Amino acid sequence: MDIERMRHVLDSLMILSFLIFAGLVGIILIKDFPLTNKAISLPFAFLFISMSTLAVTGQIDDNPKAAGSYLMKWLFLCLTGVIISAIAFAVA
Incomplete structure (x- = not known):
């Protein structure tokens, strides 16, 4: 895949995940949910994905030649963050 196209996809994913984070935080604040692990684990999973995508894009x-390596590390990092958030959601 072309490096420019890869950057555009990652930028779009970063913006989309940040907008989902902001929407979920807005719902939590408007509905006045209690701030428990169950309530905040999902929004912060999206924030984690957004911030890790920002770091990988940078x-x-x-170093555009190592883009494949960066994407594999990014995928592993995002999966780890989502699994930790899912465990926090399930345990709470």
Whole structure:
């Protein structure tokens, strides 16, 4: 895949996940949910995905030849973050 197209996809994913985070936080604040692990684990999973995507996009800008390696590390990092959020959601 072309590096520019890859960056556009990652930028779109970053913006989309941040908008989902903001929407979920807005719902929590408007509905006045109690701030428990169950209530905040899902929004912060999307924030984690957004911030890790921002970091990987910057790394790809610095060294485009290692984009495949960065994407594999990003995928592992995002899956780990989502699994931790799912465990926090299930345990609470």
